[in-house]
Amino acid sequence: IMPGGNIFGAPLRETIDLFSDFIQGTGGGYALYLSQSHPTDAAFTAVDNSLAALGYGKGTCCFAAISFDGISLDPDAVRTLIEGLDPVILIVADEQSNAVLSQAYRASIAANAPLRLMGRSGVAFENFEQMISTPDGKQRAWALLKTLPKKN
Numbered sequence: 233i234m235p236g237g238n239i240f241g242a243p244l245r246e247t248i249d250l251f252s253d254f255i256q257g258t259g260g261g262y263a264l265y266l267s268q269s270h271p272t273d274a275a276f277t278a279v280d281n282s283l284a285a286l287g288y289g290k291g292t293c294c295f296a297a298i299s300f301d302g303i304s305l306d307p308d309a310v311r312t313l314i315e316g317l318d319p320v321i322l323i324v325a326d327e328q329s330n331a332v333l334s335q336a337y338r339a340s341i342a343a344n345a346p347l348r349l350m351g352r353s354g355v356a357f358e359n360f361e362q363m364i365s366t367p368d369g370k371q372r373a374w375a376l377l378k379t380l381p382k383k384n
Contacts, residue, residue, distance in 0.1 A: 247316025254305060254313070255296045262292040262383075264317055266310070266333060267325035267360070270297045275361045279323060282374065287383035294319065298332050307336035321380055322347065322354030330356050344372075346379040353381050 248258060256270060265271065265279050276295065284290050294317055298305045305313065310332050314322070324330050327343065333356075334341050341347050343358040355376045363369040 243316050244318070247313060250316070251296070251305075251309075251313050253300050253303075254298070255294055255317075257291065257294050258317075261318060261320065262288050263294070263321040263323060264314060264319035265293050265295045265323045265325060266314075266329045267295070267297055268328040269299055271295050271325070272361055274364060275325065278360075278364050278370070278373065282377040283321075286377070286380055288321075293323070298329055305332070307332050311336040320352060322349060322352050323360075323377075324354065324356040325360040327358055330358075344376065346376065355379060 244258070244261070248255065263279075263283055265275075267275070271279070279293050279295075280290055283292050296313060296317075298310060314333075314336070322333075324333055324341065324347070330341050330343060333339075333349075337349055339349060341349070341356050343356050345356060347354045347356050357363060357373070357376070360373060363373045
């Protein structure tokens with residue numbers, strides 16, 4: 233019997249189990265926030281509120297750190313993580329995550345800009361947590377997040 237009685241849930245559950253130290257929440261498959269380390273409370277709240285404002289609801293983002301407890305995920309592991317979670321939306325929080333993601337998919341991803349990767353919409357930041365630390369930065373971050381598709 234597959235997890236949840238559904239064969240399509242098996243890869244998701246396996247990915248969550250495999251990367252359990254690196255991820256927080258499952259996000260229901262909607263969004264993945266990829267960052268160098270686990271997000272601060274401010275970043276978590278900003279992303280959660282932004283996705284809710286776009287119609288996805290609260291708690292619809294999985295937060296993944298590429299480094300945890302002295303261990304860093306290589307590009308192949310990051311690609312395995314993303315494909316296993318299969319999010320609709322990618323939010324790349326910082327330069328380090330952008331570099332690993334670019335290597336993982338052999339793609340050039342501009343910072344502080346919208347992105348498209350393997351059919352997924354997203355946005356990449358140079359440093360999301362630093363950006364949201366000022367009122368002007370919060371407005372710039374929200375302007376970028378608003379480029380993500382709204383949920384119908």
